[in-house]
Amino acid sequence: xxxxxxxxxxxxVEKAAVxxxxxxxxxxxxxxxSGARPSWVQRSDGxxxxxxxxxxxxxxxxxxxxxxxxxxxxxxxxxxxxFHHDTVLRVEAAAxxxxxxxxxxxxxxxxxxxxxxxxxxxxxxxxxxxxxxxHNDEFDGELPQILAREVTEHWxxxxxxxxxxxxxxxxxxxxxxxxxxxxxxxx
Numbered sequence: 001x002x003x004x005x006x007x008x009x010x011x012x013v014e015k016a017a018v019x020x021x022x023x024x025x026x027x028x029x030x031x032x033x034s035g036a037r038p039s040w041v042q043r044s045d046g047x048x049x050x051x052x053x054x055x056x057x058x059x060x061x062x063x064x065x066x067x068x069x070x071x072x073x074x075x076x077x078x079x080x081x082x083f084h085h086d087t088v089l090r091v092e093a094a095a096x097x098x099x100x101x102x103x104x105x106x107x108x109x110x111x112x113x114x115x116x117x118x119x120x121x122x123x124x125x126x127x128x129x130x131x132x133x134x135h136n137d138e139f140d141g142e143l144p145q146i147l148a149r150e151v152t153e154h155w156x157x158x159x160x161x162x163x164x165x166x167x168x169x170x171x172x173x174x175x176x177x178x179x180x181x182x183x184x185x186x187x
Contacts, residue, residue, distance in 0.1 A: 048098055049118050053150035058087065058111040065103075069093035075102070078125045081161040081182020082168060083109045086128060099147035104128065107154075114155045118148040129180055133159045138180040 055061040065072045069091055076088040089103045100120035107113055117123075127141030136159065160166065162181025175183040 047148070048094075049103075049116055049148040050150045052103070053113055053116040053152050056113050056152055056154070058105060058107050058113060061105060061113060061116075065089070065091055065094075069097075075122065076125075078128075079184075080129065080158075080180065081166065081178060082170070082184075084114075084158060084161050084182070085109070086125070088123065090122075102144075106158075112154045113152050115152070116148075116150045117146055119144045120147055129158075133162065133180075135159075136162065136180060 052061050052064060055064055062072070070093055073090040073092070074087070075090050076086075078086045078088075080086070085107045087105045087107065089105065090101055091098065091103060092101055095101055098118055100118045102119040102122055104115075104117040104119065104123060105113060106115040106117075121144040123143050124141040126139045127143040129136070130139040130141055131143040133139060159181075164177075164181075166182060168175055168183045170183055170185060174186050176186050178184045
């Protein structure tokens with residue numbers, strides 16, 4: 001398992017992952033315990049995607065992209081529930097340095113980076129969430145191949161946000177369920 005990298009997580013003891021707030025899918029625990037790599041984990045070479053994720057904040061990551069490559073295109077922003085945001089960026093000037101030109105930066109509600117994905121093509125919201133939550137039939141679509149992926153200590157299983165009893169800061173009478181799960185304010 002030395003080729004798997006979770007920023008801030010000690011792999012010497014599986015319990016350390018739980019203690020540090022990193023949650024895995026049940027099937028991933030079986031893979032980890034058997035010494036295999038979970039299907040959603042890409043090799044981390046400690047390269048640029050890892051360096052970007054290590055900024056731990058969306059503002060710092062955007063500043064670093066601008067510093068390195070001069071510009072980026074803000075392509076899309078998707079919010080799923082109250083506590084998860086996906087920001088899709090296109091960084092054309094990074095071609096040849098990053099494995100792909102699209103970055104999906106998953107953050108918490110405070111802009112703390114949970115995950116950075118690098119893709120060669122524009123993802124769809126449904127494909128992204130279908131990959132994260134394959135048993136949720138409300139999400140539809142395919143995700144382009146993930147060329148690189150880095151997870152930080154802010155990561156936890158995203159399907160936890162989508163459960164009917166998911167945590168909410170909205171009062172019950174002030175919220176509605178979002179397609180796929182999670183809460184949004186009642187309009």
